[in-house]
Amino acid sequence: DSGVTQTPKHLITATGQRVTLRCSPRSGDLSVYWYQQSLDQGLQFLIQYYNGEERAKGNILERFSAQQFPDLHSELNLSSLELGDSALYFCASSVVGGSHEQYFGPGTRLTVT
Amino acid sequence: AQSVTQLGSHVSVSEGALVLLRCNYSSSVPPYLFWYVQYPNQGLQLLLKYTSAATLVKGINGFEAEFKKSETSFHLTKPSAHMSDAAEYFCAVSDNSGYSTLTFGKGTMLLVSP
Numbered sequence: 682d683s684g685v686t687q688t689p690k691h692l693i694t695a696t697g698q699r700v701t702l703r704c705s706p707r708s709g710d711l712s713v714y715w716y717q718q719s720l721d722q723g724l725q726f727l728i729q730y731y732n733g734e735e736r737a738k739g740n741i742l743e744r745f746s747a748q749q750f751p752d753l754h755s756e757l758n759l760s761s762l763e764l765g766d767s768a769l770y771f772c773a774s775s776v777v778g779g780s781h782e783q784y785f786g787p788g789t790r791l792t793v794t
Numbered sequence: 795a796q797s798v799t800q801l802g803s804h805v806s807v808s809e810g811a812l813v814l815l816r817c818n819y820s821s822s823v824p825p826y827l828f829w830y831v832q833y834p835n836q837g838l839q840l841l842l843k844y845t846s847a848a849t850l851v852k853g854i855n856g857f858e859a860e861f862k863k864s865e866t867s868f869h870l871t872k873p874s875a876h877m878s879d880a881a882e883y884f885c886a887v888s889d890n891s892g893y894s895t896l897t898f899g900k901g902t903m904l905l906v907s908p
Binding site: 683685714723724726729737739771773781782783784785786787788 | 836884
């Protein structure tokens with residue numbers, strides 16, 4: 682158990698809909714990262730937050746957005762969903778500085794039908 | 795920009811045989827390097843990390859990796875494969891900034907046969 686929690690574990694929704702994925706980082710970690718994992722694209726970095734502020738952006742679509750709240754949990758919002766958005770979405774957290782390792786949650790499997 | 799190349803999307807070994815998973819990186823600054831393992835339907839678990847201390851890094855489950863700057867490589871090895879090692883393995887490089895985004899390779903699926 683990495684200490685990172687993600688909910689829900691599975692999500693099935695229809696095209697055009699909007700969903701919210703939730704992540705709670707390890708105790709003491711200030712940085713949260715979101716990744717998308719699919720068979721064709723592999724593991725893609727989406728976005729990073731540090732202590733409530735956006736710090737880095739990767740291959741995140743404009744239909745996707747995220748935020749980190751004062752209690753440090755984070756939410757990833759996916760809107761106008763398309764079939765191609767079906768993937769595993771991982772959250773990771775780290776203590777900024779030091780050896781920079783990230784600890785991953787168990788993921789949310791999103792299926793868009 | 796950083797990048798990671800993992801040679802071989804699938805590697806097959808027999809139980810008890812040497813495991814060698816290859817990773818080459820590209821980075822304009824001294825990198826931090828990581829190996830993660832992903833078991834089916836699970837998240838990624840950190841196996842080991844290189845952070846500019848010893849070039850030979852020992853990790854969990856008997857795995858180790860050697861950082862070779864001249865070859866820009868960070869290959870993962872285990873002397874004797876076990877059936878429980880069957881999983882997907884990811885090499886990753888950090889951008890070495892204060893906010894540590896990771897760039898992952900495409901992964902290598904390790905298959906272990908009895």
